[in-house]
Amino acid sequence: MRLLLVEDDEDLLQLLKKDLENAGFDVANASDGIDAEFLGFEAIYDCAILDLGLPLRSGLEVLKHWREEGNALPVLILTARDAWYEKVEGFKAGADDYLAKPFHIEELLMRIQALLHRVNQQPAGILHVAGFSLDEERQLVTTLEGVEIKLTGVEFKLLRYLLLHPEKIISKSILTEHIYDADSDKDSNVIEVYIRHLRRKLGASVIETRRGQGYIFKGKSA
Amino acid sequence: MNSIQIKLSIGLFVSLVLVFAYLWQTTNNSIRSLSEEYMVEHLKHDAEGILNALKIDGSGEPSLNLEQIEPVYLRPFSGQYYQIKAKNTLIRSRSLWDQELSMPDLTVGEQQLLTMTGPKKQPLLIVVSGFYKQGITYTIAVAEDISPTLASQHAFQSSYSYTVGGLLVFLLVCQVLILRISFNPLKQIQRQITKLRQGEQQQIDVQQAPDEVLELVSEINHLLRVIENRLERSRNALGDLAHALKIPLTVIQQLTHNTALKDQPEMCKALQKQTTNMQRIMQRVLKQARFSGDGVVISKFNAQEEISELIDILEVMHQEKGISIQFTLTGQDMIAIDREDMLELLGNLLDNACKWAKSQVTIFINNSQQLRIVIEDDGPGIPDENIAILTRRGTRGDEMSEGHGLGLSIVQYMIEQYKGQLKLNHSSQLGGLLVEVIL
Incomplete structure (x- = not known):
């Protein structure tokens, strides 16, 4: 999952970025409104965390421009402005959620998780898909039989993306875009390698390969 | 009650009514005295005519030459009467028929004006005068029925009352209308203030204000703008302050999660507690400052x-x-x-x-x-x-x-x-x- 983090305070940006990366997100950041707006139009982000008080262009304006152009990027507003009329304004501009500063990181992670579930039509809480339950906090997956399977960082990211889009064909390039790993070369077969790891841990039939198209998460037919 | 309009209305009403009542009274009085004076003159003149017709007859008694008397005194109950007293003689006009007027005896040159009820209940005005002629003193009373005069006086009085009353009502209506029209702009301003309070309006329209209160209205408008600006400014300033303070606070709060502080749990806890306190205090003060409170509503x-x-x-x-x-x-x-x-x-x-x-x-x-x-x-x-x-x-x-x-x-x-x-x-x-x- 790729997040766009827009925050003009450098200290807070670095702290948040670290926390978000620890939670298994790839984070791109912008610290002014114009950059943020530009980045938001690249269709590779799963969610944006948007500050309102930005230099050059206010967050609200950025959000309005995105929506005017039909950009449906899920947006969580993270701002010091916590009056209800400001929340109303934020939602009217097209925000999907609103969190006031100061906040606890756990709250922010929970909200992002809930938002991602919501936009992918998945119920809140633990992700239950086709015989697997993904604990996003502890980054491990549980089978129907109650067996806990530990996942590495990339495996977790990959599985989360697949579980959020079950029964859909997902191309390798999309997976590469959304599960960006700074250490790997994009052209290499890194996705194939991790798919293989997942199959080994969860069962071979869990992920189907459609040649030339991509992968489908089938899960266990109960 | 402290309404200028009501005070003016009452003042104008009372003064108008007083002026008209005085006018009515004096006019009626002068009409009455004028007609009375005229009748008295007329009766005096008749009395002199009667005196002229008096002479001493053969028996040395006073008698009246009726040919010199106006015929109206001869017709019974005509409304014009005379009665003459001289020594032991009492001469009554034929018009008196069998009635007699009670009259005082007067000395020569004396004159009295009486009113009494005469024959057929006619209200009479009587002039009694004392004369001296050919060695005899006479007291002559000449009377006239004043009922026709009274009737015409009444007729005049009532038509005059109607006219005066009508004029008074007209003036009162005019006055009410004038007051209404002149106070209308104030009423408008009052209505605008109500709207202002309910937030339907932001300013009072100066166009409608009369010169007398123009300054007041402009001042109110000015104050409204000042309040609005101040509210806006304090809201903005506090919002900016919130924004400015919240971010450092967030950073400090996030820092407590830093792995470098893991082995200082006491310090972490204290930091967390204090930042949470700060956050709560800040939030309360900011939100409280944000409320505009009961007063002029800026937007409904x-x-x-x-x-x-x-x-x-x-x-x-x-x-x-x-x-x-x-x-x-x-x-x-x-x-x-x-x-x-x-x-x-x-x-x-x-x-x-x-x-x-x-x-x-x-x-x-x-x-x-x-x-x-x-x-x-x-x-x-x-x-x-x-x-x-x-x-x-x-x-x-x-x-x-x-x-x-x-x-x-x-x-x-x-x-x-x-x-x-x-x-x-x-x-x-x-x-x-x-x-x-x-x-």
Whole structure:
């Protein structure tokens, strides 16, 4: 999952970025409104965390421009402005959620998780898909039989993306875009390698390969 | 009563009535005395004519030459009478027939004016004079029936009264109209002030103000602008301050999670506690400063529209729980309370209800004479003893532990500002908490 983090305070940006990366997100950041707006139009982000008080262009304006152009990027507003009329304004501009500063990181992670579930039509809480339950906090997956399977960082990211889009064909390039790993070369077969790891841990039939198209998460037919 | 219009009306009414009453009285009096004077002159003249017709007859007694007397004195009960007293003789006009006038004896040159009832109940005006002629003193009374004069006097009086009365009414109506028209601009300003208070207007229209109050109106407008600007500025300034302070606070808060501090749990805890305290104090002060309070409403609150939007937002925010919010509005749509204040109040109350509710929240608003808001949820509610603590007057937000999670302090503060009432109760419909606000 790729997040766009827009925050003009450098200290807070670095702290948040670290926390978000620890939670298994790839984070791109912008610290002014114009950059943020530009980045938001690249269709590779799963969610944006948007500050309102930005230099050059206010967050609200950025959000309005995105929506005017039909950009449906899920947006969580993270701002010091916590009056209800400001929340109303934020939602009217097209925000999907609103969190006031100061906040606890756990709250922010929970909200992002809930938002991602919501936009992918998945119920809140633990992700239950086709015989697997993904604990996003502890980054491990549980089978129907109650067996806990530990996942590495990339495996977790990959599985989360697949579980959020079950029964859909997902191309390798999309997976590469959304599960960006700074250490790997994009052209290499890194996705194939991790798919293989997942199959080994969860069962071979869990992920189907459609040649030339991509992968489908089938899960266990109960 | 301190109305200029009423004072002017009463003053003008009383003075007009007094002037007209005086006019009426003096005119009537002069008409009466004029006609009386004329009659008296006429009677005196007749008395002289009668004296002229008097002579001493053969027996040395006074007698009257009737040929010299006007015929009207000869026709019975004609209304013109005379009666002459001389020594032992009493001569009465033929018109008196068998009646006699009671009259005093006067010395020569004396004259008296009498009124009495004569024959056939005729009201008579009598001039009695004392004369001396040919060695004899006479007292001659000449009388005239004044009923025709009185009748014409009455006729004049009544037509005159009608005219005067009519004029008075006309002038009073004119005066009322003049006052109405002149006070109309003030009434307009009064209406505008009412609208101002209800937030339908931001300024008083100077065009409508008469010169006398122009300065006052301009001053009010000026003050309104000053208040609006100041409110706007303080809201903005505080918002900026919040923004500026919250970020360092957030950073400090996040730093406590830093792995470098893992082996200093005491310090971490203290830091966390203090930053949380700071956050709470800041939030309270900021929110309190944000309320415009009971006064001039800068922008009104459209209940139907705004609350529906707020509900949509809250349902999204609490989507994981699948909360549904039922909204009922009775009375008027527009609420004359500042929009931002109202959103803050309802947002806090509804958000609380959603936090505690299992799946259902209802909001009922009745906006007529007073504004009544009832919010219920199907959550666990709160025990009676806490209800008492939470609604006690003067309980400050920071005294209430965060553990209550009710966030009622801001709501309470706002209700205090608006001199309203806050009541907490058990919801009989949904089983949770019922919050009632009356403003």
